[in-house]
Amino acid sequence: MVAVEVEKMLRLAEQCLERVKSFKIIDSGPKYNPRPGHRRVLSEGGGVVSLFLPPEVFQRLQTVESQDTRKELTPIEEASRLNQKLKANCEARLARLPPAQARTQKTSLTLSLQRQMMENLIIAKARRFAASGTINGEEQEQRVLYTNILEYEQDHDWPKLWKAKLKKNPDDATLVTGLVSCLLSCPDHPVIKLLKRLQYRVYNRLYPIVSKSLPASPALPMKPSRSTQSLLISDSHQNVSKSGTGHSLSSDLDQEFLVQDLEMHALKKHLKAIVKDIHIAIDQLLSLCLLSFECLNTANSKDLCVASIEEAFFTPIWSPLLTLFRKVHRERELSFESSMRLYQDASPGDVGVASKLYPQDHVVLHGSYPYESAVQELRLLCRDCCPQKKLECIVRTLRLICACAEDYCCLHEADSKTAAIGADDLLPILSYVALHCELPQLVSECAALEEFIHEGYLIGEEGYCLTSMQSALQYVESLHTGGFQLHNTKSA
């Protein structure tokens, strides 16, 4: 009973905290907190929760909803309203002209007025068509969106200007990125409105899951209520024989296992659904974007376009999204953490790195440790908020590993010629680097990358780097079980 009261008070406090934070975060945006103590990363899992804003606040942070009253009007009314506005504009412009000029300009202005009024009526027809329920929902939505784009382009000149520019230089990458970033900075554009809407939808689905505090306390691995596996995990490095107690758990605990299994299953299902939603959302955004700007429909421009859309889409939702991934991959993170603790002081040789690929001489290292630059780089991965950027970070890490390996090789001048870093060498080094990173959340980050990186990248260098990273992480996770013997000579 006391626990219930405490729980209530905690929740209240948490809500207060959220309120305060929502005010504070408004101008800085939800940002990721690099954790000061790596060792405690996992245990902080529960604390992260209060970082997330309630969906209402999240939505308010997105562009302020446009106060359009237009929704009340029928398409034809809307068109006539627009046409009136146009006419008024035209008349005003005519009035401003000096009389002599006015005569010649009048015809052309009138013509353009007529053309625009015609366009408005066409749009109105399209909208009325969209409103008549003869087509399915998806098609209808497409039509509405398309109409919105046409409308937008009537009211704004910048899309035309960019289109003209791109027509002259269709393959100019800077033009393409310029256009896309211009687009992203226009909160009124239908593409961006859709982006915010879809983003909000995802956030709204994530929030109830990630804001719910876990039933178990932060000190998860130590609690008997965890599965036998994690019992083994936490004990294995002290006393393996203890694992026997895992089997004599009471039926109460069995019950708890069952609940946890069900919970985990539900979480995985949620995750799958949300991942699917995000894929659909990105596809939708891209196709609308290409509909607005046909000129972007080339292989290269499309890639640039997707990259920008993804960055805009993922940045505000990455943190809650990752929290969900972390919940699902909790056991794996715990394994990683155990290995991390066990191998705190391990040398590269202990995880199988060939001796010529790291200096044994401490003087050479100037007080640091081997492959430190790669470790530092990999730690930055958690700072980025979009998959593509994170992937680039992994690629940079692997390059740094190769650069370091080459340097170390040169120290052993005897056989500097045979220093091709194949996978046989790369994976042990990468495992060593991952261990020293001391960030169990890497496991979840990479699992998320695996879901969101495009197929096209997966066959290339980026894909190779991600795959190697995944392998290294899995290897690290398996280290603490002792299934793998330490390699080479473990120095006393």
Added chain:
Amino acid sequence: MATGGGAGNKTYSFKVVLLGEGCVGKTSLVLRYCENKFNDKHITTLQASFLTKKLNITGKRASFLTKKLNITGKRVNLAIWDTAGQERFHALGPIYYRDSNGAILVYDITDEDSFQKVKNWVKELRKMLGNEICLCIVGNKVDLEKERHVSVEEAEGYAESVGAKHYHTSAKLNKGIEELFLDLCKRMMETAQAEERAKGNGASQSTTSRRGVQIVDDDPQAATAAGGCCSSA
């Protein structure tokens, strides 16, 4: 994962995974192939021109390499994925070889054990990827013929029995390597073309679905535990 380019002017992209025990010379093999500038004699005999572009990121990196070729007027981009030979990384094989068009399985002719490992890989690949993948079994280090422990007949017979092709190479002497890769490319192109024909209407794209191959399950325990008892939404 062969992707088409413009009409009639297509570019194939193939992923080739390199498997084999440590020390059989996988890395040197592929390094030889990608580093070697084209050789005139080969061009005339094999009627192919080679354009080498190595993604040599830091001077000596050799775990991931790409090569662009032109075979009978068709452009081919090869992405060659090296894997770690050590036993302790074997559990991670599937994430390397998924979506591969070809596999090069290397053994050391002086090491019977490494040939056994190749047999294991063949079994696994056939089981996981079926007959879509082009397999090459490669006996490396033929420069050490005197110390041969795997007989030519046995190796070639085995390759034939599993629908693979067998090659004899020496990374040291740069023997048989160009032939191996060229042959593999041709076979992968044939497979891709057959696939396209099977799809009919000459669709130039034969991309797999977004998540073509299932990712290996991260947590077998969780999977089995959740297997039976789940009806929750």
